Amino acid sequence: MTTSSLDEFTYLQEFKQDIADGKYVLGQWMQLNIQYVEKCLSEGKCLYDPLKAEKKIRFIETQCRYVEGRSGPFLLESWQKYIVACIFGLVDEDGFRHFTEIVLIIGRKQGKSTFAAALEMTIAYTEPELGMQLYNLAPKLQQANIIYDQTLLMIAKNKTASKLGKKRRSDFYIAKTNTKISPLAFNSKKSDGFNPYFACFDEFAAWEGVKAVDMWNVMLSAQGGRHDPINLACSTANFIDGGLYDELFPRCTSVLLGTSEEENLLPFLFMIDDIQKWDDVQEL
Known part of the structure; x- marks a missing residue:
């Protein structure tokens, strides 16, 4: 396996340069994210494989197309390249993904769903594991279908990718790798038979109650037989008390503050620091 040093993590350097040039203004949590990634690499807790990162970025930019707005x-x-490079390029000594739980909180109208769909299509068509199950989860099927539908639209715009797969009644199936992509309205008691490789938890900040936390835990625990699983919890900056957000956000901030012993969770919290402004459309 080819690995490089922190200095060769070019997508991190590109992102930092854009920040220094004033293209992006980051809140405290993304500043801590960068520091955390740099520390993990400098201390040898994870390695960076530029070939893995480059493969995913090139696939997105050459095989995925916009499906709405443009x-x-x-x-x-550069901020998206940084995320992709972190998800797929940061590995352990055996070459497996170091971070298997990714939390992305981002402002409205920043293309969250399209970005998640591009990640999902990339996983479906470039990961080596056979029999992958990719799930889009939400409390209601209508919400679960949002990223799922965008993923299918993105696949449909690629002639090669669309020929390899088939839309069935409840999923999209790629016969060559025995891969299926499905939307799922959650019910943890009915999820024990699943064997997910990738799970996308959309708008998790609006997931209410204990069932939401149970669904997260069930899907993660069901990945025990997977060699290189990945989970993406994504949302805009908002929350409902007593739900999945209350479970994940303290874990995320603890990781970034260095007060947690967790090693497989990587939060990308693109949030304004003043939570009183979260309801201000001009701020988000």
Whole structure:
């Protein structure tokens, strides 16, 4: 396996340069994210494989296309390249993903669903594991279908990818790798038979109650037989008390503050620091 040093993590350097040039203004949690990633690499807790990162970024930019708002190839901005490189390029000594739980909180109208769909299509068509199950989860099927539908639209815009798969009644199936992509309205008691490789938890900040936390735990625990699983919890900056957000956010901040012993959770919290402004559309 080829690994590189922190200095060769070019997508991190590109992102930091854009910040220094004033293209992006980061809140405290993303500043801590960068420091956390740098510390993990400098202390040897994880390694960076530039070939893995490059493969995923090139796939997104050459094989994925916008499906709403604009047309053309999905060209990533530097903050998106940084996220992709962290998810797929940061590995352990055996070459497996170091971070298996990814939490992304981002402002409204920043293309969250399209970005998640591009990640999902990339996983479905570039990961080596056979028999992958990719799930889009939400409390209601209508919400679960949002990223699922965008993923299918993105696949449909790629002639090669669409020929390899088939839309069935309740999922999209890729016969060559025995891979299925499905939307799922959650019910943890009915999820014990699943064997997810990738789970996308959309708008998790609006997931209410104990059932929401149970669903998260059930899906993660069901991945025990997977060699390189990945989970993405994504949402805009908002929350409902007593739900999944209350479970994940303290874990995320503890990791970034260095007060947690967790090693497989990586939060990307693109949030304004003043929570009183979360309801201000101009701020988000």
